[in-house]
Amino acid sequence: MTEFLDALMQHAFLRHALIGGLLASLGCGVIGSYVVVRRIGFLAGGIAHSVLGGMGAALYFGFDPIIAAFVTAIVAALIIGLVTLHGREKEDTLIAALWAAGMAIGIIFLSLTPGYNTELMSYLFGNILMVSRRELWLMGMMDVMILGLVGLFYKQFLAVSFDEEFAHLRGVPVTLFYLLLLVLVALTVVLLIQVVGLILVIALLTIPAAIAGHYMRTLAGMMAVGALLGMLFSSGGLLLAWQPDLPPGPVIILLAAVSYIVSLLARRLRR
Amino acid sequence: MTPSPAIELKHVSFHYGNVKALENVSLTVARGEFIGVVGPNAGGKSTLLKIILGLLKPASGEVRVLGLPPEQGRKRIGYVPQYPRFARDFPITVEQLVLTARLGQTRWWGGYSRRDHDLAHEALRRTETFALRKxxxxxxxGGQLQRVLLSRALACEPQILILDEPTANIDQRVETEIFDLLKKLNSEMTIVVVSHDIAFISYYVSRVACLNRTLMCHDTAHIDGNLLDQLYGTHVHAVEHRHD
Structure with missing residues (x-):
């Protein structure tokens, strides 16, 4: 612990990693709660994996990968949302296709880009120790946007997530809010990719909110506790990974998964 | 000028693909009526409600709610659905659920107003579920949930209350309590209730509309074995019921 604190004082990259984890946790608690109650974890996974296509293409053509990730994630979210809303294709089939196609595009571009194959591992499993100051600012801006929109439209998002038909009857533009929610999921996914990589994103998007859901009566409570748990897991995972020099992303996820199982068992025992 | 009727359907037909659900249904519900819609399963009862609510567009015919097209008139409808589509384990309190009724009539940003809370609380008191609000x-x-859903409908400040099988999954005693409450509410609003239990509701309602794809509308006094046979196609025991 003290060694970790010393290292934190010494190394800017470690401080960046810690701040990055905390910033990502805000989005993960708030949007993760919607993902859990609306049961769209698979959809979030599809968005996350399709992002590799954008990142691979960006590296090949020399664009900024994180901007490409945001754009790809939003486009994937809107494709899934619009196509399923119009009932042209089954949602899970479409998500699975987008999931795999995105990865295929990404791998092809990465293989065409000389010397960049090491990037693949950090996209897949995250490399929080490489987060730059600029990326932190970008993450912070995304948090402000997510919290701002959810704060403004909390009651509409709640009504649409809870009972879409009733919300529609009360004059809420249900389609608009559903698509907006998917865009927010896309933004959060990219935030979390910075921390744990695109394969492990779904875990951080669902586990903290799901644990919070075991104990909280309201969605807002679930969001707050989910965000706190996300902070606990990302900071704790970073700490645990430091001494034995393990990759932080997977350690964060394992910490979250073990906590989830403990919470499930505790709930079982209380009944 | 006489006020327009609460609900007016003229020659309404609807089909799902090739399957006819409603055929040439004309029905006028006057303001202040308490009307029961009965009929066999798949007889078009829920379809009729969805058309009144503007959730489905009729293939032909005309629909008016309080003299307006359904999309506008439905703001004044409090709706209690049959199978709520929500997950029972959704993290929401009773009070927050009832407050969602205020959407569309309150400010678009931030939380609910003082007045929204007052209206939600009043609705909860009327259904005797105020103590459950947290x-x-x-x-x-099941019975408590049904009362809470009724509160949500009341918090819309409705002129028309529409209930789809409100007592399908609850016991007889609670069923009686809920219909006694509806009878009281009827002094302030028009009520349309869908049920498969013609014997039970005919004690409460002022009129029954019998729906089996097409409409056979009658006063409760005329319900007899003959009509029930026509409606359900098989022999059904007519149950004695009295009228006020």
Whole structure:
């Protein structure tokens, strides 16, 4: 612990990693709660994996990968949302296709880009120790946007997530809010990719909110506790990974998964 | 000028693909009526409600709610659905659930106003569920949930209340309590209730509309074995019921 604190004082990259984890946790608690109650974890996974296509293409053509990730994630979210809303294709089939196609595009571009194959591992499993100051600012801006929109439209998002038909009857533009929610999921996914990589994103998007859901009566409570748990897991995972020099992303996820199982068992025992 | 009727359907037909659900249905519900819609399963009862609510567009015919097209008139409808589409384990309290009724009539940003809370609380008191307001949804019994959904409909400040099988999954005693409450509410608003239990509701309603794809509308006094045979196609025991 003290060694970790010393290292934190010494190394800017470690401080960046810690701040990055905390910033990502805000989005993960708030949007993760919607993902859990609306049961769209698979959809979030599809968005996350399709992002590799954008990142691979960006590296090949020399664009900024994180901007490409945001754009790809939003486009994937809107494709899934619009196509399923119009009932042209089954949602899970479409998500699975987008999931795999995105990865295929990404791998092809990465293989065409000389010397960049090491990037693949950090996209897949995250490399929080490489987060730059600029990326932190970008993450912070995304948090402000997510919290701002959810704060403004909390009651509409709640009504649409809870009972879409009733919300529609009360004059809420249900389609608009559903698509907006998917865009927010896309933004959060990219935030979390910075921390744990695109394969492990779904875990951080669902586990903290799901644990919070075991104990909280309201969605807002679930969001707050989910965000706190996300902070606990990302900071704790970073700490645990430091001494034995393990990759932080997977350690964060394992910490979250073990906590989830403990919470499930505790709930079982209380009944 | 006489006020327009609460609900007016003229020659309404609807089909799902090739399957006819409603055929040439004309029905006028006057303001202040308490009308029961009965009929066999798949007889078009829920379809009729969805058309009144503007959730489905009729293939032909005309629909008016309080003299307006359904999309506008439905703001004044409080709707209690048959199978709520929500997950019972959703993290929401009774009070928050009832407050969602205020959407569309309150400010678009931020939380609900003082007045929204007052209206939600009043609706909860009327259904005797005010004490449950801080409870999470999944701690309620079936009867309590039905009362809470009725509160949500009342918090819309409705002129028309529409209920789709409001007592399908609850016991007889609670069923009687809920219909006694509806009878009281009827002094302030038009009520349309869908049920498969013609004997039970005919005690409460002022008129019954019998729906089996097409409409056979009658006063409760005329319900007899003959009509029930026509409606359900098989022999059904007519149950004695009295009228006020």
């Amino acid at each position: 409870r999470r949804l999944d701690t309620l019994s």
